[in-house]
Amino acid sequence: MSKVSVLVVDDAPFIRDLVKKGLRNAFPGVALEDAVNGRKAQILLSKEVFDLVLCDWEMPEMSGLELLTWCRQQESLKGMPFIMVTSRGDKENVIQAIQAGVSDFIGKPFTNEQLLTKVKKALHKVGKLEALMSTAPARVNSAFGNDSLGALTGNRPEVVAATANVTSSAQPATKPAAQPAASKEPTGRGQGQLRLPNGTQQCVIKALTLKEASLLVRRTESLPQILDSAVLDLEQGENAEVARLNGYLHAIAAFEQKPDSDWLQLTFRFVDQDTQKLDYLSRLIARGTALKHFVPGA
Incomplete structure (x- = not known):
């Protein structure tokens, strides 16, 4: 056949x-x-x-x-x-x-x-x-x-084993987190939406380059995983421009120095080679709109 x-x-x-x-x-x-x-x-x-x-x-x-x-x-x-x-x-x-x-x-x-x-x-x-x-x-x-x-x-056993160790050490504690206290959600121009295989989460853009974004997301019972593919939706500027950036989660860490941190810090690596998206990122970085400082819980 x-x-x-x-x-x-x-x-x-x-x-x-x-x-x-x-x-x-x-x-x-x-x-x-x-x-x-x-x-x-x-x-x-x-x-x-x-x-x-x-x-x-x-x-x-x-x-x-x-x-x-x-x-x-x-x-x-x-x-x-x-x-x-x-x-x-x-x-x-x-x-x-x-x-x-x-x-x-x-x-x-x-x-x-x-x-x-x-x-x-x-x-x-x-x-x-x-x-x-x-x-x-x-x-x-x-x-x-x-x-x-x-x-x-490339399915090389030694690389898979090493990556698995990094994944287990980088993941925060997996016990179900208590419902977060009703606090003011992040506002401002440094926000985006992260679409993951297990759902969508609002996020705050902590830093942005042409290769990756540092994001803050609220911790939920369903934790994101290293190497998850994702889409980052950014809406920025006076004209409310929207860019859909494809990528994957390169690293995950607790934002606060405690095991039950309410916030996670994600490193999101871009995989797009589209010139229009790269130009959009360049303009965002140039005018600094996505780099607004944000302190969770403030």
């Missing part, structure tokens, strides 16, 4: 590796190719046959929407499943993609279970699921954390 071939398109290497790792773990026989933007994907699609495309929306040179529009104009690609993997969940964006012929959406951040469910659903519609499932092992290790860890370490 022929292999199922999947094309992964994203300008962020971390996301491409994460998606490919999840698919390869679940379906060892799947054939995988990747592209850094829509233009590169267009070249591959013109030369090779793919059963499914998993594509980011915001990319340099050619966006995911532009690639989707081009695909649906090609006779050979009109029926090919095309899943948009994106942080753009606004109604107008969804309508745009549906009108262009998108098959489905996967919202960033996503879990490995969500990814596999969408892939199987899309391939079932075109009669390719049986071929895909024939490559699956008896038990699928679908833990999102393991997949993201493997994507970063």
Whole structure:
């Protein structure tokens, strides 16, 4: 039986590796190719046959929407499943993609279970699921954390072990925290929204560079995890500009020097290579709007 071939398109290497790792773990026989933007994907699609495309929306040179529009104009690609993997969940964006012929959406951040469910659903519609499932092992290790860890370490045992030790030492105590006292929520221009696989949290921007952001979030019973993929929504300036920055949690620590700290300090590493987002970050840093000092509980 022929292999199922999947094309992964994203300008962020971390996301491409994460998606490919999840698919390869679940379906060892799947054939995988990747592209850094829509233009590169267009070249591959013109030369090779793919059963499914998993594509980011915001990319340099050619966006995911532009690639989707081009695909649906090609006779050979009109029926090919095309899943948009994106942080753009606004109604107008969804309508745009549906009108262009998108098959489905996967919202960033996503879990490995969500990814596999969408892939199987899309391939079932075109009669390719049986071929895909024939490559699956008896038990699928679908833990999102393991997949993201493997994507970063190349599955080298010594690196995995070292990273696991760092993770356990960096995590604050995991006992359920008491409900925080009703205090004034952080206000001002240094705020954002962090979307994690297990939910959304408001955050305060403590520091910002072109590579990463230092964030403060309230501690909840569901603690964030190192290497979780996430999306940081920033709304800044007089024009209320919004940027959706894709990345992952590089480090987590208690903000206060006590085991039951009400606040966590997160280091959020960016993975986007989009020039418009980098320009937006540069402007934010230049005018200092995201660096407003904030002391929790004050």
